[in-house]
Amino acid sequence: MKIGFIGLGNMGGPMAANLARAGHAVAGFDLAAPMPEGVAKAATAAEAAAGAEVVITMLPNGAILRAVAAEVIPAMAAGAVFCDCSTVDVDSARAAAAQAAAAGLGALDAPVSGGVGGATAGTLTFMVGGSADAFAKVKPLFDVMGQKAVHCGEAGAGQAAKICNNMILGVTMIATCEAFALADKLGLDRQKMFDVVSTSSGYSWSMNAYCPAPGVGPQSPADNGYKPGFAAELMLKDLRLSQQAAEAADADTPMGQLAAALYARFVEDEDGKGQDFSAMLPRFVGRHRE
Ligand code: NAD
Numbered sequence: 546m547k548i549g550f551i552g553l554g555n556m557g558g559p560m561a562a563n564l565a566r567a568g569h570a571v572a573g574f575d576l577a578a579p580m581p582e583g584v585a586k587a588a589t590a591a592e593a594a595a596g597a598e599v600v601i602t603m604l605p606n607g608a609i610l611r612a613v614a615a616e617v618i619p620a621m622a623a624g625a626v627f628c629d630c631s632t633v634d635v636d637s638a639r640a641a642a643a644q645a646a647a648a649g650l651g652a653l654d655a656p657v658s659g660g661v662g663g664a665t666a667g668t669l670t671f672m673v674g675g676s677a678d679a680f681a682k683v684k685p686l687f688d689v690m691g692q693k694a695v696h697c698g699e700a701g702a703g704q705a706a707k708i709c710n711n712m713i714l715g716v717t718m719i720a721t722c723e724a725f726a727l728a729d730k731l732g733l734d735r736q737k738m739f740d741v742v743s744t745s746s747g748y749s750w751s752m753n754a755y756c757p758a759p760g761v762g763p764q765s766p767a768d769n770g771y772k773p774g775f776a777a778e779l780m781l782k783d784l785r786l787s788q789q790a791a792e793a794a795d796a797d798t799p800m801g802q803l804a805a806a807l808y809a810r811f812v813e814d815e816d817g818k819g820q821d822f823s824a825m826l827p828r829f830v831g832r833h834r835e
Contacts, residue, residue, distance in 0.1 A: 777811055
């Protein structure tokens with residue numbers, strides 16, 4: 546397939562490389578990042594998109610997505626699909642989809658889970674909003690870049706799934722970290738805490754697969770000095786998106802709100818910036834009750 550790929554950073558770079566390795570003709574554009582092996586460099590985003598059957602974007606935020614969509618959509622060939630894989634607000638995803646539809650194009654919002662490791666290994670999970678036709682057309686590409694693609698519903702449904710998932714993740718990571726810090730103060734060994742909770746009703750992905758305590762459970766960023774992994778500031782971005790969506794939809798999300806406030810404090814006032822989001826554990830250790 547002929548593909549335009551815009552935004553070749555930490556995630557987009559390896560995703561585009563996997564598409565090229567699978568035999569697709571990929572033209573890439575990024576303001577700064579180098580082209581991965583096998584990807585032809587285009588001079589502009591519109592040039593990368595011209596003549597492509599699918600245009601994929603992997604960009605930092607909704608404002609940039611809107612700007613890139615405005616440039617790229619008029620350059621796209623009839624019948625092509627605009628597929629945004631960035632994590633952005635639901636409104637920007639729907640605005641890009643509406644603009645594509647008005648130009649007679651297909652559109653998908655297809656944010657991912659799995660991080661840089663999943664992007665490199667081609668094992669991402671895609672959560673996808675948009676028409677069944679557009680989903681069917683891009684599905685073979687999702688199968689190259691990932692291990693699972695769930696068609697969640699119409700435009701915006703992929704972003705909705707992503708921010709709901711990450712709200713749960715932020716809340717459970719904080720709960721897991723504060724429970725470890727409480728266990729420390731109660732004199733409970735961390736390994737024993739893991740052995741019990743990972744097989745009891747307090748288990749979660751945060752505990753079982755990404756344990757925030759070093760030396761306990763499977764390898765995780767905690768075993769690597771809390772080098773990300775998934776940076777605390779990216780978790781803050783996603784929690785803010787979920788709170789923005791909750792406000793717009795009039796949904797009551799007190800735990801998500803508290804998680805957003807705690808990560809904001811951690812990233813902006815404490816030393817969380819640049820650390821993995823599981824570094825909430827050392828943050829809680831040694832603190833006193835507020
Ligand atoms: P990144 O900053 O490494 O990459 C973004 C790229 O977009 C950069 O290379 C930048 O130069 C480029 N860019 C910015 N504006 C541009 C423009 N106008 N035209 C062309 N290129 C432009 O970020 P990333 O980690 O690759 O994340 C990308 C998206 O994926 C984000 O929305 C993020 O929330 C989401 N995401 C990231 C992870 C992760 O673990 N890194 C996991 C899941 C989802």
